[in-house]
Amino acid sequence: MNCDIPYDNTFEHVTSDALTRELESKVQKDSVLCTDGFKAYIAFSKNNDLIHKRLNISAGIRVLENVFHIQHVNAYHNQLKLWLSKFHGVATKYLTHYLGWFRFMEKKENCNENSFFKTQQQLIPT
Numbered sequence: 001m002n003c004d005i006p007y008d009n010t011f012e013h014v015t016s017d018a019l020t021r022e023l024e025s026k027v028q029k030d031s032v033l034c035t036d037g038f039k040a041y042i043a044f045s046k047n048n049d050l051i052h053k054r055l056n057i058s059a060g061i062r063v064l065e066n067v068f069h070i071q072h073v074n075a076y077h078n079q080l081k082l083w084l085s086k087f088h089g090v091a092t093k094y095l096t097h098y099l100g101w102f103r104f105m106e107k108k109e110n111c112n113e114n115s116f117f118k119t120q121q122q123l124i125p126t
Contacts, residue, residue, distance in 0.1 A: 008080075008099050010092075016043035024048065034068045079106075 007026060011018050019040060027033070027050065034053045035041040045052035053068040055061050063069045083102055084090055090098050 008076075008103070010095050010099070014038070014040050016040045016047060019044040020047060032068065034064075034070055036070070 009022060011022070023044070027048065029049060032051045032053060033041065033045045034055065035045075036057060037054045042052065042054070044050075053064050055064060055068070055070060062071075080099075080102055083105075084098060087098070
C-alpha cells in the first residue's frame with residue numbers, strides 16, 4: 001500500500017475476515033501493522049503474516065521503538081471529523097460517498113481551478 005495515499009472504508013462489523021477481504025490486496029506481506037490492541041487487528045496480522053506493533057494508548061504507550069505510532073491516522077481522522085461537521089450530520093448509508101469526496105478534496109493535484117470547474121459541471125444537471 002502506498003503510504004502517501006490514505007485509505008479509508010466503512011465496515012458494518014470489524015472482524016479479521018472483513019479486514020482480510022478488504023485489505024488483502026492492499027497490504028504487502030512485508031508490512032508492519034501498527035494499531036491499538038483491538039482483537040480483529042491482532043488476528044488479521046497473524047493470519048496475514050504481518051509484523052504487528054500494538055500500542056496501548058490507555059496505558060500511555062503512544063510510540064513504540066521511537067518509530068511506530070498511529071498519529072497520522074489520528075490526524076486524518078480529526079481532519080475528516082472537522083470536514084464532516086460542516087454538514088451537521090451524515091447518514092451512515094452515505095458515509096462512503098462523503099469519504100470519497102473528502103479524499104478527492106484532500107488530493108493536492110485536485111485543488112486547481114480546472115478540476116473544480118470539471119467537478120462543478122458534473123454536479124449541474126443538464
